[in-house]
Amino acid sequence: MVPLTALQPGQIGLVHQLRGGHRFVSRLAALGFTPGAPVTVTRNHGVGPLIVAVRGAQVALGRGEASHVLVFREEAGDATIGQD
Amino acid sequence: MQRLARTEMEATASQAVECATIKVALTGQPNVGKSTIFNGLTGMNQHVGNWPGKTVEQKTGGCTRGAMQFDFVDLPGTYSLTANSVEERIARDYILHERPNVVVAVVDAAIPERSLYLLAELLLLPAPVVLVLNMMDVAAQEGIQVEPQVLEAALGIPVVPMCATKGQGFEALLDAVVAVWDGAYPYNPHRPVILPAHQTVLEQLIAWIAVYVPSTYPADWVALKLLEGDDEIVAVMQAALPAEVWAHVHDTLLQHEDAILDIAGARYAWIGRMIRAAVVRPKVGPMGLTARLDRVLTHPLWGTLALLGVLGVVFWLTYAIGSPLQSGLDELLRQGAEVLSDGLQGVLPLWLVALLADGLLGGAGMVLTFLPILVIFFAVLGFLEDTGYMARAAYITDRFMHAMGLHGKSFLPLLLGFGCNVPAILGARIIETKRARWLTILLAPLIPCTARMAVVAVLAPIFFGEAAVWVAWGLIAANLGVLAVLGIVFHRLVLKGEQSMFIMELPLYHLPNARTIGIHVWQNVLAFLQKAGTVILAVSVVVWALSYFPVDGDVTQSYLAWIGRGLTPLGRVMGLPWMLMVALLTSFVAKENTIATLGVLYGNFEALLPALITPPAALGFLIVQMLFIPCVATVAAVKQETRSWAWTLLSLGLMLVISLGAGILVYQAGTLLMGG
Numbered sequence: 001m002v003p004l005t006a007l008q009p010g011q012i013g014l015v016h017q018l019r020g021g022h023r024f025v026s027r028l029a030a031l032g033f034t035p036g037a038p039v040t041v042t043r044n045h046g047v048g049p050l051i052v053a054v055r056g057a058q059v060a061l062g063r064g065e066a067s068h069v070l071v072f073r074e075e076a077g078d079a080t081i082g083q084d
Numbered sequence: 085m086q087r088l089a090r091t092e093m094e095a096t097a098s099q100a101v102e103c104a105t106i107k108v109a110l111t112g113q114p115n116v117g118k119s120t121i122f123n124g125l126t127g128m129n130q131h132v133g134n135w136p137g138k139t140v141e142q143k144t145g146g147c148t149r150g151a152m153q154f155d156f157v158d159l160p161g162t163y164s165l166t167a168n169s170v171e172e173r174i175a176r177d178y179i180l181h182e183r184p185n186v187v188v189a190v191v192d193a194a195i196p197e198r199s200l201y202l203l204a205e206l207l208l209l210p211a212p213v214v215l216v217l218n219m220m221d222v223a224a225q226e227g228i229q230v231e232p233q234v235l236e237a238a239l240g241i242p243v244v245p246m247c248a249t250k251g252q253g254f255e256a257l258l259d260a261v262v263a264v265w266d267g268a269y270p271y272n273p274h275r276p277v278i279l280p281a282h283q284t285v286l287e288q289l290i291a292w293i294a295v296y297v298p299s300t301y302p303a304d305w306v307a308l309k310l311l312e313g314d315d316e317i318v319a320v321m322q323a324a325l326p327a328e329v330w331a332h333v334h335d336t337l338l339q340h341e342d343a344i345l346d347i348a349g350a351r352y353a354w355i356g357r358m359i360r361a362a363v364v365r366p367k368v369g370p371m372g373l374t375a376r377l378d379r380v381l382t383h384p385l386w387g388t389l390a391l392l393g394v395l396g397v398v399f400w401l402t403y404a405i406g407s408p409l410q411s412g413l414d415e416l417l418r419q420g421a422e423v424l425s426d427g428l429q430g431v432l433p434l435w436l437v438a439l440l441a442d443g444l445l446g447g448a449g450m451v452l453t454f455l456p457i458l459v460i461f462f463a464v465l466g467f468l469e470d471t472g473y474m475a476r477a478a479y480i481t482d483r484f485m486h487a488m489g490l491h492g493k494s495f496l497p498l499l500l501g502f503g504c505n506v507p508a509i510l511g512a513r514i515i516e517t518k519r520a521r522w523l524t525i526l527l528a529p530l531i532p533c534t535a536r537m538a539v540v541a542v543l544a545p546i547f548f549g550e551a552a553v554w555v556a557w558g559l560i561a562a563n564l565g566v567l568a569v570l571g572i573v574f575h576r577l578v579l580k581g582e583q584s585m586f587i588m589e590l591p592l593y594h595l596p597n598a599r600t601i602g603i604h605v606w607q608n609v610l611a612f613l614q615k616a617g618t619v620i621l622a623v624s625v626v627v628w629a630l631s632y633f634p635v636d637g638d639v640t641q642s643y644l645a646w647i648g649r650g651l652t653p654l655g656r657v658m659g660l661p662w663m664l665m666v667a668l669l670t671s672f673v674a675k676e677n678t679i680a681t682l683g684v685l686y687g688n689f690e691a692l693l694p695a696l697i698t699p700p701a702a703l704g705f706l707i708v709q710m711l712f713i714p715c716v717a718t719v720a721a722v723k724q725e726t727r728s729w730a731w732t733l734l735s736l737g738l739m740l741v742i743s744l745g746a747g748i749l750v751y752q753a754g755t756l757l758m759g760g
Binding site: 018022023024025026027028029030031032034035036037042043045048049051054055056057059060061062064065 | 382
């Protein structure tokens with residue numbers, strides 16, 4: 001289990017847990033970051049915000065926010081499956 | 085069941101009336117094209133105001149079709165209906181308490197899964213829902229196929245495919261609204277159900293609270309919101325429940341604090357079932373337009389260069405087209421004032437002629453000459469916004485904004501500030517947390533607006549000749565430098581505490597809609613005109629009166645001169661005669677007044693000024709002018725948006741101290757260097 005920030009562009013993670021206040025969890029849950037949901041990292045340059053694809057939408061997440069999203073890293077090759 | 089029966093009875097009753105009115109609420113997540121649909125439905129027949137007691141824009145409007153009158157209210161765009169933000173509260177309170185006849189839920193056909201989340205929440209509220217699948221064209225462009233009939237069969241509610249930017253689907257939408265309202269449509273929604281894991285808890289909660297729930301709320305919905313940890317509903321029920329019942333409820337909620345994730349997960353699972361047959365996604369086809377554009381536009385290096393290029397074009401367009409128009413209008417205004425004073429001389433009392441020519445035309449009229457520049461600037465920014473590019477600009481600038489404790493979302497309002505500070509301050513509404521919003525509002529007046537740049541454009545060449553361009557760039561850089569330092573200081577020392585969250589959707593790129601941009605420009609311009617017609621007009625007259633009386637028309641003996649002479653000691657440390665201090669004072673009304681005042685006080689100031697003040701004093705004056713307290717309209721906007729006199733006065737005080745401090749510093753240091 002790793003934070004979303006540990007994923008490289010193109011990698012997919014399955015959401016496991018959201019760590020943060022109630023407001024944070026509630027907002028991300030509404031955007032589709034629910035347990036088991038696949039999240040594809042589009043941009044992650046080591047500094048600055050990330051861009052991830054979740055539930056068909058592109059979402060920019062601050063680094064702090066992304067580090068509170070814990071995911072299971074999916075092996076490459078499973079990239080095309082991943083719908084729940 | 086009872087509630088539903090009542091709604092039906094009401095519906096039948098109102099049908100009997102000759103001209104029936106249907107109250108329709110428009111809902112949808114941000115970026116689904118809801119505004120375009122609202123504008124398409126209502127045209128110019130709309131009213132823009134604020135929600136009572138809130139700094140959230142409220143748009144209402146109407147249209148008629150045959151004997152049918154539709155009243156629309158455009159609810160704020162929200163991702164969900166939990167009380168996370170003021171927008172979400174407004175949206176759900178309206179549906180719960182104002183009881184619209186029909187709710188229209190707009191979803192983005194290109195992002196069906198995510199944008200249906202709001203529908204999953206809406207179906208639990210007591211109002212029939214018509215679903216709009218908007219942006220069918222964008223979906224096709226991204227290779228996503230959605231079949232409305234299949235989705236309709238799954239959901240049991242009307243589904244209307246639309247392409248609002250091309251004007252397609254409006255008739256079908258109104259038909260569906262009427263059909264749901266008069267009962268012609270067999271409305272039978274499949275509502276999402278909660279996961280079995282929490283089903284028993286939910287039933288237990290309902291059993292406890294049912295008799296105590298205030299009548300405007302459905303009990304099962306309240307129970308679900310309690311389980312989701314909704315602050316507002318928790319507070320409502322804590323007040324409504326007897327203490328011992330609340331204790332049970334509270335304990336249960338503590339044990340199920342994680343329920344929100346399961347509930348959201350269950351809604352997404354429900355959405356998955358609903359769209360399984362209706363949505364066909366590309367396997368691994370060619371990349372969509374958005375992905376291809378974003379390879380460049382969100383790239384750390386190319387994206388930054390692209391943004392700089394875009395900004396360059398924005399400003400070039402604004403000034404290349406706008407400046408000649410502004411000078412033209414200005415010239416026209418001068419001639420108009422001359423004609424007016426010549427024509428009315430002898431007809432009206434002297435002071436009244438002067439009031440009309442110098443006070444009204446020279447003051448408020450002068451401000452209006454900036455209209456072309458503003459229109460072009462807002463049109464270009466509206467265009468960029470409507471394509472979806474602005475979210476990328478926010479993403480690119482986020483890392484720079486972070487140092488000030490702000491994030492990318494503050495970029496757009498600050499950018500608007502280059503046009504006029506007032507929309508910049510109103511634009512800060514898009515920032516969710518109060519801390520980041522207030523900081524943005526505090527910093528926005530440091531952005532040099534067109535009016536301040538106009539003053540520099542006139543004065544810098546007088547003092548610095550060929551080097552004026554460099555002085556102007558230096559002044560802009562100085563302002564932005566002060567903005568950055570002030571931001572960092574406030575972030576580190578004053579406003580400690582939680583950073584605001586940066587969670588922002590990047591919408592799919594799409595062709596912008598001329599009507600949406602037009603309405604965007606019109607509303608910004610209208611706000612500006614209202615200010616010019618009221619605050620600026622009133623203060624222009626006051627300043628004119630101060631400069632005219634008590635000795636008719638002799639400005640050197642006027643009240644204004646008296647005030648200015650009082651400022652002589654302050655002027656001396658900046659190397660400025662009192663006339664320039666008065667010019668600064670009048671810039672409080674509108675920045676352009678600096679020039680107008682110098683014209684009144686000196687006559688031909690272009691020729692006189694270089695001999696009267698030294699280059700360090702001139703540079704100091706320009707710096708003070710750029711950093712000085714914002715104009716009245718901006719101050720009014722700060723007060724209106726923060727509803728805090730303390731913050732407004734803090735903002736004024738800071739600008740005053742910084743500007744005068746910088747002016748004194750530049751003059752004293754410059755004099756030392758030159759004399760040294």
